[in-house]
Amino acid sequence: MTIQLYGFGESGHSYKVALAMTLAGVDFDLRFVDFFKGEARSPEFKAINPMGECPVFVDDDLTLTQSGLILDHLTKQTGKFGGASEAEKREVLRWTLWDNHKFSSQIGMVRFLMNFLPEDKRPQEVIAFTQGRIKAALGVLDSHLADHTWVAGGNGPTNADFSCCSYLFYPEPFGFDRSDWTHIDRWLSNIEGLDGWKHPYDLMPRAFATGA
Numbered sequence: 001m002t003i004q005l006y007g008f009g010e011s012g013h014s015y016k017v018a019l020a021m022t023l024a025g026v027d028f029d030l031r032f033v034d035f036f037k038g039e040a041r042s043p044e045f046k047a048i049n050p051m052g053e054c055p056v057f058v059d060d061d062l063t064l065t066q067s068g069l070i071l072d073h074l075t076k077q078t079g080k081f082g083g084a085s086e087a088e089k090r091e092v093l094r095w096t097l098w099d100n101h102k103f104s105s106q107i108g109m110v111r112f113l114m115n116f117l118p119e120d121k122r123p124q125e126v127i128a129f130t131q132g133r134i135k136a137a138l139g140v141l142d143s144h145l146a147d148h149t150w151v152a153g154g155n156g157p158t159n160a161d162f163s164c165c166s167y168l169f170y171p172e173p174f175g176f177d178r179s180d181w182t183h184i185d186r187w188l189s190n191i192e193g194l195d196g197w198k199h200p201y202d203l204m205p206r207a208f209a210t211g212a
Contacts, residue, residue, distance in 0.1 A: 001059070001060050002027055002028060002029050003021075003026065003027065003028040003029070003057065003058065003059045004028065004029050004031050004056075004057075004058040004059075005017060005018060005021065005028045005029070005030055005031065005055055005056070005057055005058075006031045006033050006045075006048065006049075006054055006055060006056035006057075006058070007030065007031075007032075007033060007054040007055040007056075007204055008032055008033050008034070008035050008054060008204060008205065008206065008207045009200055009201050009203075009204040009205055009206035009207065010035070010036075010116070010170075010200075010206060010207055010208065011035065011054045011055065011204075012104055012107070012108055012111075012166040012167040012170065012200070013053075013054065013055055013067040013104065013108070013166070014054045014055040014067075014204060015166045015169075015200040015203065015204065016055075016067045016071065016162050016163050016166045017055045017057065017067050017070045017071060017074075018030065018055075018200075018203050018204055019162050019166070019197070019198070019200075019203065020071055020074055020081060020159060020162045021074060022196055022197075022198060022203065023080075023081075023157075023162075023194060023195075023196050023197065024074060024078045024080045024081065025078075025196075026074065026077075026078065030204055030205070032204075032205050032207075033045065033054050033207075034207055035054065035207050036116065036207045036208065037207075040052045040053065040054060048063065049063075049065045051065055053065065053066075055067060055070060057070045057073070067100075067163065068096045068097070068100055068159075068163065071096065071159040071162065071163065072159070074159075075159060081157065081158045081159045081162070082158065082159065083152055083154060083158050084154055084155070085154075087153075088152050088153055088154045088158070091151075091152035091153055091158075091160065092152045092158045092159050092160045094160075095151050095152060095160035095163065095164060096159055096160055096163045099160075099163040099164045100163070102133075102137050102140075103134075103137045103141070103164060103167075104163070104164075104166065104167055106130050106133050106134050106137065107134055107167040107168075107174055107176070108167060109130060110127055110130045110131060110134060110174045110175065111167065111170065111172055111174040113126065113127050114127060114172070114173060114174055115172040115173070115174075116208075131174070131175040134174070134175055134176070135175065138176065138181055138184065141164060141181075141184060142181045142182070142183045142184050143183075144183075145183035145184060145186070145187050146183045149187075149190065150187075150190075151164055151187075157190075157191065157194065161187075161191060165187075165188060165191050166200070168184070168188060169188070169199060169200055170200060
C-alpha cells in the first residue's frame with residue numbers, strides 16, 4: 001500500500017513532510033484536506049487524527065501526526081536527513097524543536113491572520129506583537145547560518161533545514177522579506193537548488209484554489 005499523506009498546499013507543516021519525502025524518493029499519495037472548509041474538524045478526519053491537524057502520515061496500520069515526528073520516522077525508514085554524527089543528530093532535534101516552538105508556530109499563525117481571515121477580523125495588535133517574535137527568531141536563524149551552510153551543520157541538508165525553511169517559501173506576506181536576511185536568503189537558495197525541490201504550491205494542491 002502506498003503511503004498516504006493528508007495535507008494541503010497552504011500548510012507549512014504538511015510541506016515540511018511532503019518536501020522531505022519527495023527529496024528522499026519516497027512514493028506517497030497526497031490526500032487533500034479542505035482545511036478552510038472545516039474538513040479537519042469533521043468526525044471523519046478526527047477519526048484519523050483527533051488533534052484535527054495536518055499533516056497526517058498513514059502507512060498501512062501506522063498513523064503518525066506532528067511533522068517533527070513524521071520527519072524522524074522517515075529518517076529511520078530511509079536513513080536520510082537525520083544527521084551523520086551523534087552531534088549532528090542532536091542538532092537536528094534541537095533545531096526541529098526550536099522551529100516548532102519559536103518559528104513555524106509563530107509564522108503560521110500570523111500568516112493565517114494576515115491572509116486567510118476577512119480583513120475586518122484581523123487582530124492588528126496580535127499580528128504586530130507576533131511579528132516582533134518572528135523577527136527575533138529570524139535574527140537567531142540568520143546569525144546561525146552566517147557560519148553554517150546547513151542548519152544542523154554537516155555536508156548536506158537535514159530535517160532541521162526542512163522544518164525551518166517551510167514557511168519561508170510562501171508568497172503570502174507575514175513580515176518576512178528574504179532580501180533582508182543575507183544568510184537565510186543564501187540558505188533558501190541552496191534548498192531550492194536541491195534535486196527534486198518543489199515550491200509548496202507545486203507539491204500540494206491549494207485549499208483556496210478550490211474556492212474556499
